[in-house]
Amino acid sequence: MTQTSIQHPIGKLKLPKTISPAQVTEAIEVLRIFPQQLKMTLLDVSEAKLDTSYRDGSWTLRQLIHHISDSHSQCYNRLRWALTEDTPVIKSYDQDLFAAMDDYKTASTAWSLTHIEMLHHKIVYILQRLGGKQWNRSYVLPEKNLELSIKEMALTYAWHSMHHFMHIKNAL
Secondary structure, three states, rough: OOOOHOOOOOOOOOOOOOOOOOHHHHHHHHHHHHHHHHHHOOOOOOOHHHHEEEOOOOHHHHHEEEHHHHHHHHHHHHHHHHHHHOEEEEEOHHHHHHHHHHHHOOOOOOHHHHHHEEEEEHHHHHHOOOOOOHHHHHHEOOOOEEEEEHHHHHHHHHHHHHHHHHHHHHHO
C-alpha cells in the first residue's frame, strides 16, 4: 500500500457539482449503518490494539474513535444551525489539539461509540424528514471560507465515516 492509499483509503473527498437524490439517499444509508459497522468491527479489539496508530505518525485507534464522535457531534450542530439560521458561520475547532487531550488518549471508546450511535440516529432522523429547499440550506466554514449545503454536508460526513472506518479496518 502506498502512503496515499493508507492515508486516504477511499480517496480524498470529492463533492459532485450536482448532487442527485440517489447520492443523498446513499449518504443517509451510510450514516445509518456506520455506527453498527464500527461497533461490530471493534467488538473484540484489545485495549492494547486501541492504543496503536493506524498508520505511521497518525493518531491511535482510540484517538480516532473519539475524533469521530467529536466530529460527528459538530455535524449534528451544523445541521441544526443550517436549518434554523440563515447561512450561519460555524465555529471551527482544531482536531489535532482535541486529539492531544488526555481524554482522547485514555477514555473508554465505549462512550464515544455510544455517542456516535445516538448522534447518527438523530442525524439520520432529521435528514430523512427534509424536503425541497431545506436540502439547500447551508452554513459557512470560516477556516476554508466555504459554504456547504446540507446535501454537501450529508455526503461529506458519509465520506468521513467510511474514510475513518477503512483506517480502522486496515489497522486491524
